[in-house]
Amino acid sequence: xxxxxxxxxxxxxxxxxxxxxxxxxxxxxxxxxxxxxxxxxxxxxxxxxxxxxxxxxxxxxxxxxxxxxxxxxxxxxxxxxxxxxxxxxxxxxxxxxxxxxxxxxxxxxxxxxxxxxxxxxxxxxxxxxxxxxxxxxxxxxxxxxxxxxxxxxxxxxxxxxxxxxxxxxxxxxxxxxxxxxxxxxxxxxxxxxxxxxxxxxxxxxxxxx
Amino acid sequence: xxxxxxxxxxxxxxxxxxxxxxxxxxxxxxxxxxxxxxxxxxxxxxxxxxxxxxxxxxxxxxxxxxxxxxxxxxxxxxxxxxxxxxxxxxxxxxxxxxxxxxxxxxxxxxxxxxxxxxxxxxxxxxxxxxxxxxxxxxxxxxxxxxxxxxxxxxxxxxxxxxxxxxxxxxxxxxxxxxxxxxxxxxxxxxxxxxxxxxxxxxxxxxxxxxxxxxxxxxxxxxxxxxxxxxxxxxxxxxxxxxxx
Numbered sequence: 001x002x003x004x005x006x007x008x009x010x011x012x013x014x015x016x017x018x019x020x021x022x023x024x025x026x027x028x029x030x031x032x033x034x035x036x037x038x039x040x041x042x043x044x045x046x047x048x049x050x051x052x053x054x055x056x057x058x059x060x061x062x063x064x065x066x067x068x069x070x071x072x073x074x075x076x077x078x079x080x081x082x083x084x085x086x087x088x089x090x091x092x093x094x095x096x097x098x099x100x101x102x103x104x105x106x107x108x109x110x111x112x113x114x115x116x117x118x119x120x121x122x123x124x125x126x127x128x129x130x131x132x133x134x135x136x137x138x139x140x141x142x143x144x145x146x147x148x149x150x151x152x153x154x155x156x157x158x159x160x161x162x163x164x165x166x167x168x169x170x171x172x173x174x175x176x177x178x179x180x181x182x183x184x185x186x187x188x189x190x191x192x193x194x195x196x197x198x199x200x201x202x203x204x205x206x207x208x209x
Numbered sequence: 210x211x212x213x214x215x216x217x218x219x220x221x222x223x224x225x226x227x228x229x230x231x232x233x234x235x236x237x238x239x240x241x242x243x244x245x246x247x248x249x250x251x252x253x254x255x256x257x258x259x260x261x262x263x264x265x266x267x268x269x270x271x272x273x274x275x276x277x278x279x280x281x282x283x284x285x286x287x288x289x290x291x292x293x294x295x296x297x298x299x300x301x302x303x304x305x306x307x308x309x310x311x312x313x314x315x316x317x318x319x320x321x322x323x324x325x326x327x328x329x330x331x332x333x334x335x336x337x338x339x340x341x342x343x344x345x346x347x348x349x350x351x352x353x354x355x356x357x358x359x360x361x362x363x364x365x366x367x368x369x370x371x372x373x374x375x376x377x378x379x380x381x382x383x384x385x386x387x388x389x390x391x392x393x394x395x396x397x398x399x400x401x402x403x404x405x406x407x408x409x410x411x412x413x414x415x416x417x418x419x420x421x422x423x424x425x426x427x428x429x430x431x432x433x434x435x436x437x438x439x440x441x442x443x444x445x446x447x448x449x450x451x452x453x
Contacts, residue, residue, distance in 0.1 A: 015393065015443055016412045022309040030312070030325065031304065034332050043336050046299075085299045090339055092299035 009186065035095045045089035047098035050077065053110050054205075055198040058175070060099045060106070063088065066120030067102050070173050072194035087125060106175060112205065115142035117176045125172035133167035140181040143206040147185040169193060175202070288370045297344050300336055303352075308332070311352050317409040320398045327363055331356040331421055350424075353414050357406065357424055364402065396447040404439030411436045 029155045038044040046068070048061040049144040059077040061084055068088065085092055096103075100120060107168040108114035123131050136154045141144045146154075155164065168179035174193050180202040184190045192199035311331055315324035334355050342351065397405055403425065410421040411432070422432040 015440065015447060019313065019393070022312055026312070027308065030308065030328055030332075033325075033329050034304065034336075037329060037333050038336055041333065041337070043333070048301075081301075082296065086296035090297040090300055091336055093304070093336075094301050153445055204419045 017152035026153070033096075035079070035093055035097075038091075038093060039098075043091055044093055044095060044098070045091040046084055047093060047095035048081065048084075049094065049096035049099045049103065050108065051103045055110075055194060055201050058106065060102050061092075062098050062102065063122045063124065065124070067123040067176060068122040068124055069172060070106075070175050072174070074195055075193070085119060098181065102176075110205070112208070115206075119176060121173055121176065123172075126167070126170070128168060129155065129157070129163055130186075132156075133164050134171060134173075134177050134179075137168075137171075137177055137179055137182065140178055142178075145181050145183045145203070148182055148190070149185050151182055165190070181206075262332075297339065300339055303335070303339070303348060306330060307349050307352050310349060311356055313413050314353055314356050314409055315360070316394050318356075318405055319363055320394050323363055323367070327356060327359045330359045330362075336360070349414065349429050350416060350420055353410060353416065354424055357410075360406070363445050393443075393447055396443050399409060399446060400442060403416050404435045404442070407432050407435035408439035408443070412440070 034118060035044065035047075042064075042066075046061055046063055048059060048069075050057050050059050052058075056073040058073075058075070059069070059071040059075075059080055060067065061071075061081075069080065069084060071077060090165055105114060105117050105119060109117070123134060126134055133151060133155050136151055139154070148161050148168070149158070151164045152158050152160045157163070164182070168182050169191055169194060171179040174180065180192060180194075180199045182190070189196055189199055189203075308328075312324060312328050315327040315331070319327050331352060335352055338355075342348075397408070400408065406425055407421055410416045410424060411418060416424075418429045418432045418436070421436070422429040425432060425435075
């Protein structure tokens with residue numbers, strides 16, 4: 001049974017080596033069909049796409065419930081997708097259509113044409129107190145800011161200033177859930193998931209309106 | 210150790226086929242529950258359809274077809290239930306990495322006309338079962354296994370329906386590259402099923418004969434012989450290795 005020598009077989013048959021790569025049109029057609037059928041079968045747990053923005057490329061991801069993740073380029077989109085696979089579901093496909101509405105509203109926001117988002121969101125990636133903090137952030141209006149301490153009070157735990165900072169730093173849906181509007185009590189900006197420059201850019205954009 | 214019966218594969222595939230990654234947990238856990246032959250089902254019909262060029266119609270194909278569902282084989286049956294220590298990559302990555310190979314496999318086994326349907330069914334079934342795939346598995350072999358079953362389903366279905374006189378009009382027109390491959394795929398279609406799949410899995414999918422044999426049933430030598438016979442015929446029918 002254990003043959004140590006491979007009997008004279010045509011190695012890597014030349015009949016097949018030169019087959020051309022599958023062309024792009026075919027690849028797209030099949031991918032589109034897979035997305036469509038996955039959606040119909042309820043198997044598309046997470047859809048994603050990327051968009052360009054003044055603060056760099058943004059990854060948008062949505063479950064059937066709504067927008068679940070917005071990620072800055074500095075977060076490394078590939079890693080973000082890997083974590084989504086681990087934390088939510090590995091049934092993830094590049095499926096821009098589910099994110100059309102989100103992409104449109106975010107575009108409008110950056111163009112200064114929109115002050116609030118009218119999108120279903122899915123807070124599955126945030127738990128407990130962090131999640132509570134995120135739900136409070138929507139009360140800070142466009143062009144306004146609030147201190148970490150004030151949000152701690154609003155979340156019912158005035159001592160949890162640091163935890164509010166953590167909740168903002170780990171906000172899975174930045175831009176749409178406006179953690180950029182939370183600043184230090186002394187007026188300095190504080191940290192931001194997308195980097196301080198991005199935070200500055202968003203606040204400047206909103207102040208200009 | 211565990212003597213392998215000729216036609217019953219162990220419930221936890223051991224060879225390179227699936228779950229063969231170098232995982233420390235591979236030897237423990239799963240009790241030796243056989244899956245009531247489910248894994249074996251895929252290879253069975255081949256013997257029945259191998260009697261010549263065209264497959265024979267199979268009477269109870271529709272009822273049996275249900276048993277071939279990959280989500281059962283790979284999911285609920287538990288052979289690939291993951292322990293989630295190494296997370297699975299996003300499925301998009303699986304499609305990007307292995308989509309082209311699986312399409313070539315589908316074209317080689319079924320011909321270009323039915324390949325799109327088989328590819329789509331394969332990846333939809335794979336997506337369904339994916340969360341239960343053991344991380345570190347040989348994903349290509351897993352996908353080819355699913356595609357193999359889809360090919361068997363389609364081959365049976367084809368045998369039941371009358372051959373179309375003309376190519377179906379609503380199919381997308383083949384691209385230039387597809388047309389150039391057409392001759393080779395047509396020559397492939399003329400091979401007996403067993404040779405065709407052996408050639409495809411070894412030469413197109415690049416699987417070692419041990420994995421090919423695990424998938425098609427029979428011995429490794431038989432798989433090698435089937436592939437060699439197929440290649441010999443192809444050299445005559447498609448051209449003396451010429452063409453390209």
